[in-house]
Amino acid sequence: MEKQDQLLMKKQNKNLVLEIIKNQSPISRMEIAKVTGMSPTSITRIVNELHLQGFVRETELVTSGVGRKAALLDVCGDVLYSVGLEIDKLIINIGIVNYIGEIVAWQTTPRDEREGYEETLKKVRKNIRELIDKNRVPVEKILGIGVGLPGSIDYMNGVVKISEQLKWKNKNLAKDLQQLTGFGVIIDNELKMKIIAENFKGRARDSQNAVLMGIGSGIGAAIILNGEIYRGDSNDAGEIGHTVIDPTGNVCNCGKIGCLASYISEGAIIADSRKVKDIQTIDEVFDACRKRESWAINIMDRTATYIALALSNILCLYNPEMIILSGNTIEKLPEIKGSIKQKCELYVWEPLKARVKIVYSQLGDQGVVLGAAIQAQNSLLELQ
Ligand SMILES: [Zn+2]
Structure with a gap:
């Protein structure tokens, strides 16, 4: 092997070990050797280097199978x-x-x-x-x-x-x-x-196949397939806001007719509400919904229907283990969750219904x- 190649490989191995400790901590040296296929001697050397550079620390001792105590490794936050x-x-x-x-x-x-x-x-x-x-x-x-x-x-x-x-x-x-x-x-x-945050420490922690749908001022999704972000050809995979749900329907601000976003984005909800009442903000619509005003209930009921339809399409296309719902609409009107669940019962294809988890982000605005x-x-x- 050329010297350059050796150096590169060393660097890649070090990165890999650090990544494993970061994502799977607390973890023992033995387990890292098992996961990477590297020798225990190499792992010990790499861990020592990472320790000296301040990335890694030993956390606790656990009894391994053969009765010896093994130290677990963790990354240092600071x-x-x-x-x-x-x-x-x-x-x-x-x-x-x-x-x-x-x-x-x-x-x-x-x-x-x-x-x-x-x-x-x-x-x-x-x-x-x-x-x-x-x-x-x-x-x-x-x-x-x-x-x-x-x-x-x-x-x-x-x-x-x-x-x-x-x-x-x-x-x-x-x-x-x-x-x-x-x-x-x-x-x-x-x-x-x-x-990425959901995959690192949120609802989709360590998930290999997950979709996040955002419902608020914009409508979109992000997809993790086989452990990687699926980007498509130009990083636009997941732009479900511009999938067409009614070719004779609303005009979207992208210029097309009938995009999903032109029905369920905050702007679209406000625009429809104004046909009934002088509404300025999305909060007023949600308040009216809580006060059981029928126009607001109708609009948010239709929104839940379209969300469920979008979810059923995502499920058939990508078959993720979970879909995480997030965004302003979900956070400010948590009452909509029940309605989405009900409609998913109707619209999600039977073979997928029992397996999939539809969950809600807990990371809030962070x-x-x-x-x-x-x-x-x-x-x-x-x-x-
Ligand atoms: Zn559009």
Whole structure:
């Protein structure tokens, strides 16, 4: 083997061992050897290096089968940090996340929907600096920034191709934010970031096949197939908001007729509500629903029907072990869960019905930030 190849392989092995400890901790050296197929001697050497670099620590001793005590390994949270950033139409969330996926600092600020690209970026830079200073996070330990945002994102080149919600088109977000902050930056669609968080520590922990559906101001999904994010040809796989449910129906803001989003997005619900009552916000619709006003009940009942139809289509296409529902509509109107469940009984294909789990995200408004930060750690960490 060439020297270069040997070095590369060493590096890959080290990455692999660290990844296994991070995802399967607490774990013993023996188990790592078993999972990787590497020799116990190599594992001991790699673990020693990782220990010296501050990534790994021994947690507890357990009795192994033959009566000897084996030490379990865990990763250290404070060895490094990353910044997770969610930019949405009306809100900017920032979190500083340590190496074991704990949010150590958090900030939420409102965003004006008329705010321009440069303005938002400047605000983000200021807020990130403030958050780092206020919480005394050691800057040299910050690996970089991960950004999750709605829209069609070229994650390889760090370009926002189009975001209807932010009204951004062809923006070099990763490069621009990197220049402003000095940190390495990666970007991706918000739901793809969110499912990474669900897969790391949420409802889909360690799942190989899972789908996350987001229902709020936008409608979309993210898919994990065989343990990997399924992106499709241009990273747009999962854009179910623009699947057509009625070719003679509502006009969608994408220009097509009858897209799912044109019925169940917050904007669409508000627009339909205004045909009956002078409604300004989605909260007023949800309140009316709780007060048993019939127009609001009808609209939200139809929304639940369309959600169930979308779920049944996703199930037939991907056969995931679970679908996680998340987003503003689910969180602000939890009453809709019962109705979705009822309708799934009607619409989900019988052979899939008994197996699939339809569950609800528990990460709340922190999911995108957390996933973005974890993804930044995964992509930007260069082990020596
Ligand atoms: Zn559309």
